[in-house]
Amino acid sequence: MKDRLFNTTQAAELLNMNRWQVLHYITIKLLPAHKIGNGEAIKGSHKEWRIWEKDLIDFEKIVSQYRRNRTPKGMREIHEG
Numbered sequence: 001m002k003d004r005l006f007n008t009t010q011a012a013e014l015l016n017m018n019r020w021q022v023l024h025y026i027t028i029k030l031l032p033a034h035k036i037g038n039g040e041a042i043k044g045s046h047k048e049w050r051i052w053e054k055d056l057i058d059f060e061k062i063v064s065q066y067r068r069n070r071t072p073k074g075m076r077e078i079h080e081g
Helices: 008-015 019-027 053-069 075-080
Strands: 005-007 034-036 048-052
Touching: 005 008, 005 053, 008 019, 008 048, 008 053, 019 048, 048 053
Parallel strands: none
Antiparallel strands: 005 048, 034 048
């Protein structure tokens, strides 16, 4: 199986959340992501976050477990433990 890369908008659609939530989870390092792009400072080009399909699937399992259990633990504790 080929592993695909998704941008934050695509990831948000798959995870049924908004793009800002995805960016938040990337920022707090719960959702692994990589910046891929040319990074040249011309015409607003920039490196955009990309997420591997496998990482999205793993993260979805964590989110599902959290939603199912609704424990007082935060998602970080579920992820780490």
